[in-house]
Amino acid sequence: MTRARTVAYLRVSTDKQADRGVSLDAQRAKVDAYAALYDLELVAVEVDAGESAGTLHRPALERALAALRADRADALLVVKLDRLTRSVRDLCDLVERYFRNGKRALLSVSEQVDTRSASGRMVLNMLTVIGQWEREAIGERTAAAMRHLAEQGRYTGGAAPYGWALADDSETLVQVEAEQAVIAEARTLRSGGASLRAVASRLAERGMVARNGRAFDAKQVARMVA
Numbered sequence: 001m002t003r004a005r006t007v008a009y010l011r012v013s014t015d016k017q018a019d020r021g022v023s024l025d026a027q028r029a030k031v032d033a034y035a036a037l038y039d040l041e042l043v044a045v046e047v048d049a050g051e052s053a054g055t056l057h058r059p060a061l062e063r064a065l066a067a068l069r070a071d072r073a074d075a076l077l078v079v080k081l082d083r084l085t086r087s088v089r090d091l092c093d094l095v096e097r098y099f100r101n102g103k104r105a106l107l108s109v110s111e112q113v114d115t116r117s118a119s120g121r122m123v124l125n126m127l128t129v130i131g132q133w134e135r136e137a138i139g140e141r142t143a144a145a146m147r148h149l150a151e152q153g154r155y156t157g158g159a160a161p162y163g164w165a166l167a168d169d170s171e172t173l174v175q176v177e178a179e180q181a182v183i184a185e186a187r188t189l190r191s192g193g194a195s196l197r198a199v200a201s202r203l204a205e206r207g208m209v210a211r212n213g214r215a216f217d218a219k220q221v222a223r224m225v226a
Contacts, residue, residue, distance in 0.1 A: 004116075007064045007072075162210070
């Protein structure tokens, strides 16, 4: 049986990742052991050092994918799928473009993914779905927590909204009396039927301006009166 020509792809985003077991040396040892165990022919080992998984446009990854396209390799081997990408969308795109038809294989040491088999493809599909669910669930929990903090007047990051300032404990928002007066005026004008632009204009006429010293625009007024 012909040995699968395999290009291994290694990545670290920072030197600090060596402490978490994903250093380049650790990854190289794992792919070498995996290749020996499953009788793979390592035709190349491509390395992206100091590269983020936020994009697929990485020099070594592009070389590895080019080897697949040019039929110089039959499989792409990674220690863990997050070395390839942390984006479910990008992973799905890679699978669709390179590994869906079974001509080429995606292999992962940690997740035991091997798309040369039906079970391997099933595992990859399950991991993709679970990863998407996990990210969406985390997003929902984070959004709910941020809303709860905001409702309690707690700081949720970024600049304090107009009308508020960050307290000395760096966690609580406190009202700024002068800015709250502007908000009250804007709400009064708005409740009287004035448009957002009209409210902004009238505030400017009364010397009520934003923190940067400029007149409010309609979007700022909308946020104030919401």
